[in-house]
Amino acid sequence: ATDPPTTVAAAADVVPTGHTTTVAVTAKDMRYHPDTITVPPGDRLIIELTNGDERRHDLVLANGARTGTVERHATARLDAGVIGATVEGWCSLPAHRQAGMTLTIVTGTGTGAHMAAGEHGTEPVRDATAPPTPAERTHRVDLHVKEVQIEVAPGVRQLMWTYDGTVPGPVLRGRVGDVFEVTLTNDGTMDHGVDFHAGALAPDRPMRPIDPGESLTYRFNATKAGIWMYHCSTMPMLHHIGNGMYGAVIIDPPDLAKVDHEYVLVQSELYAGPDGEVGDLAKMQAEQPDAVVFNGYPDRYAHRPLTATAGDRVRIWVLDAGPNRSSSFHVVGAQFDTVYLEGRRVLGPDDPGGAQVLQLGPASGGYVEAVLPESGHYPFVSHSMVDAERGARGVIEVGPA
Amino acid sequence: ATDPPTTVAAAADVVPTGHTTTVAVTAKDMRYHPDTITVPPGDRLIIELTNGDERRHDLVLANGARTGTVERHATARLDAGVIGATVEGWCSLPAHRQAGMTLTIVTGTGTGAHMAAGEHGTEPVRDATAPPTPAERTHRVDLHVKEVQIEVAPGVRQLMWTYDGTVPGPVLRGRVGDVFEVTLTNDGTMDHGVDFHAGALAPDRPMRPIDPGESLTYRFNATKAGIWMYHCSTMPMLHHIGNGMYGAVIIDPPDLAKVDHEYVLVQSELYAGPDGEVGDLAKMQAEQPDAVVFNGYPDRYAHRPLTATAGDRVRIWVLDAGPNRSSSFHVVGAQFDTVYLEGRRVLGPDDPGGAQVLQLGPASGGYVEAVLPESGHYPFVSHSMVDAERGARGVIEVGPA
Amino acid sequence: ATDPPTTVAAAADVVPTGHTTTVAVTAKDMRYHPDTITVPPGDRLIIELTNGDERRHDLVLANGARTGTVERHATARLDAGVIGATVEGWCSLPAHRQAGMTLTIVTGTGTGAHMAAGEHGTEPVRDATAPPTPAERTHRVDLHVKEVQIEVAPGVRQLMWTYDGTVPGPVLRGRVGDVFEVTLTNDGTMDHGVDFHAGALAPDRPMRPIDPGESLTYRFNATKAGIWMYHCSTMPMLHHIGNGMYGAVIIDPPDLAKVDHEYVLVQSELYAGPDGEVGDLAKMQAEQPDAVVFNGYPDRYAHRPLTATAGDRVRIWVLDAGPNRSSSFHVVGAQFDTVYLEGRRVLGPDDPGGAQVLQLGPASGGYVEAVLPESGHYPFVSHSMVDAERGARGVIEVGPA
Numbered sequence A, B, C: 001a002t003d004p005p006t007t008v009a010a011a012a013d014v015v016p017t018g019h020t021t022t023v024a025v026t027a028k029d030m031r032y033h034p035d036t037i038t039v040p041p042g043d044r045l046i047i048e049l050t051n052g053d054e055r056r057h058d059l060v061l062a063n064g065a066r067t068g069t070v071e072r073h074a075t076a077r078l079d080a081g082v083i084g085a086t087v088e089g090w091c092s093l094p095a096h097r098q099a100g101m102t103l104t105i106v107t108g109t110g111t112g113a114h115m116a117a118g119e120h121g122t123e124p125v126r127d128a129t130a131p132p133t134p135a136e137r138t139h140r141v142d143l144h145v146k147e148v149q150i151e152v153a154p155g156v157r158q159l160m161w162t163y164d165g166t167v168p169g170p171v172l173r174g175r176v177g178d179v180f181e182v183t184l185t186n187d188g189t190m191d192h193g194v195d196f197h198a199g200a201l202a203p204d205r206p207m208r209p210i211d212p213g214e215s216l217t218y219r220f221n222a223t224k225a226g227i228w229m230y231h232c233s234t235m236p237m238l239h240h241i242g243n244g245m246y247g248a249v250i251i252d253p254p255d256l257a258k259v260d261h262e263y264v265l266v267q268s269e270l271y272a273g274p275d276g277e278v279g280d281l282a283k284m285q286a287e288q289p290d291a292v293v294f295n296g297y298p299d300r301y302a303h304r305p306l307t308a309t310a311g312d313r314v315r316i317w318v319l320d321a322g323p324n325r326s327s328s329f330h331v332v333g334a335q336f337d338t339v340y341l342e343g344r345r346v347l348g349p350d351d352p353g354g355a356q357v358l359q360l361g362p363a364s365g366g367y368v369e370a371v372l373p374e375s376g377h378y379p380f381v382s383h384s385m386v387d388a389e390r391g392a393r394g395v396i397e398v399g400p401a
């Protein structure tokens, strides 16, 4: 089932340099890596395509060159001809192109930011491990609002509004009965505030938006267990949450058992504005996210997975920060024998039934537990498949016991 | 951080009258009130802008006039120049304009309906207090279908299909074991019917659509507790529910405790048709609501809040009438220690956990309870933020104990 | 309330044949059946319209002919004039046309596929009865991936990717402690795989996509009760699930009582591609389904209802296969006294409360039980009304005891 590769003549309107550029491309996870290739104008381009996926792919160029079908783990060599202008490429297997398996050849020098963006493994690292519950019962927390340009997807930088420079903000943790004393400082350029769902109090003063340069103290008692959202309290909140201002507070239930691994995943949406600028409020209002993510980045933990050992009991706290989408949190290959949802354990290991999904609406949360029975790779997703495709997925890598 | 206000010369192509019109505008809740200003052509316009919000705003006009930043509770005076044609204005603080903070100056006489529409406090009043449970065990209810033009949002009138002239229809209440004998009379111009989720029976006769001028009797036993939807049974139900024909029946659980305040909120969507006409079925089919509302009006209870006293236990029954959207019901500053969902109490005050959200899909309901610890303003929202921005929000005003 | 019917003169630019074609049309379920009428050019057309609905309708043609209002179960005769070109028709009662109550008269010979499509009762039959739980404790299952053209809605054929040739695939059933040994054979033209939520194991080998012509064995232990999704594991899963590759596995809870009738409904979405071709991935990505269905076909069981006898206890297992939409499963006229959701019975007959909706997100499931008190027709829907209108509805026909 392999067509012979074709080649093409030199493009008519560019002076051939006589040089050849050779680029290695990997097909993996239904993507080409890199997916932008920069070639000096007039160079002949050779693409060495290695298929790193568990399914077949090919590469077809708009100028007629094509690899023929490339089996799993095989490599094909494609003579793309002399490149004088932009050339589009794609995988011709059914539905792969529509699913985003495309590539662009451009003329120029250097590899550039866009090319690097095609490479995985460059996303900012964020450990999903749940922080330990501190011994002290009063938690003094400094939280700084920072408006920072960060990479939010491969090749996409945005001016995010953040708590402490990351999206989501830091995970806070305590026990029922603890006191949190949060000092919020606005290091940004517009007013921001904070709303902690983890405490009950009159919003008027502690949740008020504050000016750039100002601080406020927000003191609350953690009287109830659960995983609670916090977020900016400045209107329009759709924009402030949609542009990065949210995080999780975990208040342990009194009887919370020790497990082998404990992780925290915050699901949210990305509505990208122009490159380097603030997220697009109109897209938020139209409910058209560019990505749906766990812990702030599409496919996060696909390349640097969460880890466990065969036979481990793993607990995953999940908070749906929205601003708009629900979550159907699922771990491929696992069954949840324990489910905690919005303050209540609804399923435990002694129950004969199990759960495949933790269903969350915006601003709700809980945890699930599963024993991962053998070594291998267990993807996790929002099983709302359009969101999984948008980036709401990752992997738990389970090593041998 | 305050730029000096600017002024502009008279518009070129209008004869100045020599008169000055002065209008007071308040910036509040990310809106200008009024947001349309009518000025006799040729008048000079002065705007006195008072910032009634807890954050800064300004006002910039397309003709170049601008207030500079106006601090909270401050007032600025803007010389808008001689007005000869329509002039657009907006707040230039980040994202405020996109969030809808705009204003229009038009030439004409009188203030007109549109201008009045910009003023809050004109929306029809609807008390959210839950009706008491009647002592009698048989409830004879007259329900009249009325097709009436009502205000559904500031400045927007629609020909709504209603039960008894209001959207939602009346809240009915009883106890497990009660009998409801509803006489439905169709005072409208097309056929309508009713479907009570609160009783079990064969739909064929009682739910049949009836002609204008006809009546039917619908008798059901309330054998199960909960908050149940009722709605028109005429096809296409998407249109009949989407145009106002829904309401709630509360059947008290046997052990329902007395609380200090008990409210009922019905969430639904508005899909506006042309002014004064019936809601737009195409928008309903495309799931593009113009507003998402509690008890039939955007931001209802923002200006006439629900009330309580510090330390009060408040119970809020919530029904999601849809027709299409889910709800993530949340009260800012409160934690739910009690949650009842679709016939079952899933959380109580003795549980160590609490809930931040009551998650409802279309046609489901329940109640939440919280103790509001201190005086202040506790907003409630659907924490699906796009719906909160569309109007699914209000306020509980808590006075000192 | 009946206007006299009108007639129209012959169309100007066609030679009358002198013949008359008479066609019987039924108005039912807010549709005309057939909704396309083919007439030899130049024939006079007579439409005999019978209203089979419980509400009034009419028929208005663009050429001015109209029936006047037709009462329930009445018949009207309409002289449509001499037909020389396409003529559109519709019901003029409020909102009926917008709801899809339209009809087209075209010139030509024969009745053709499109006309047949207008007729109900031609959809493929699928029994919703739950399969019995087999006595054996090891289940050897052969599952063949087949890419087949099937009718997915009246007049719409698609090239569906299926398990064993049907959408959804077969319902599997067992008990806690059973072993399933599934042999998956790929009889298709591209790679496919399978992911069973019903078992816990490392996905790496059993869920791998396999080539056309290959087989794999997938062995899992059913250690937990529930209704579990299975689906294709080939990327992009949005496309493979969206194009038909899903089904349900029921693992009985140990204490599952016998009931009078037990049914299984799988909700899913249809995103139609060109006629006879594969579903449209772009529509899936845009969340714009053409239909939302139970057991693979819009309004399935509307014409061949599920059945029961008055007083029967009926159990309905419901799985939401998505790929994207939630479900608010509801039975009109019934109240659920028993609800089982994601591995846990959350409501039972002894509870004083009842449920109107089983709320499911994508890839979650459960069952509901109700006693249907008297004979009649009990429609079931997703009470997300836009989805009910898209086809997520059917009927339970209850006969006298």
Ligand SMILES: [Cu+2]
Pocket: A056, A057, A058, A091, A092, A093, A096, A101
């Ligand atoms: Cu491919």
Ligand SMILES: [Cu+2]
Pocket: A193, A231, A232, A233, A234, A235, A236, A237, A239, A240, A241, A245
């Ligand atoms: Cu914010």
Ligand SMILES: [Cu+2]
Pocket: B056, B057, B058, B091, B092, B093, B096, B101
């Ligand atoms: Cu502003």
Ligand SMILES: [Cu+2]
Pocket: B193, B231, B232, B233, B234, B235, B236, B237, B239, B240, B241, B245
């Ligand atoms: Cu209706």
Ligand SMILES: [Cu+2]
Pocket: C056, C057, C058, C091, C092, C093, C096, C101
């Ligand atoms: Cu009609």
Ligand SMILES: [Cu+2]
Pocket: C193, C231, C232, C233, C234, C235, C236, C237, C239, C240, C241, C245
């Ligand atoms: Cu698949």
Ligand code: NA
Pocket: A029, A030, A031, A299
């Ligand atoms: Na990927």
Ligand code: NA
Pocket: A141, A142, A143, A144, A164, A170
């Ligand atoms: Na900090």
Ligand code: NA
Pocket: B029, B030, B031, B299
């Ligand atoms: Na407002």
Ligand code: NA
Pocket: B141, B142, B143, B144, B164, B170
């Ligand atoms: Na009444």
Ligand code: NA
Pocket: C029, C030, C031, C299
């Ligand atoms: Na129909």
Ligand code: NA
Pocket: C141, C142, C143, C144, C164, C170
């Ligand atoms: Na089979």
Ligand SMILES: [Zn+2]
Pocket: A028, A029, A031, A033, A120
């Ligand atoms: Zn990758």
Ligand SMILES: [Zn+2]
Pocket: A161, A191, A192, A193, A232, A233, A234, A240, A245
């Ligand atoms: Zn902010």
Ligand SMILES: [Zn+2]
Pocket: A330, A383, C195, C197, C229, C231, C363
């Ligand atoms: Zn799955």
Ligand SMILES: [Zn+2]
Pocket: B028, B029, B031, B033, B120
């Ligand atoms: Zn206001």
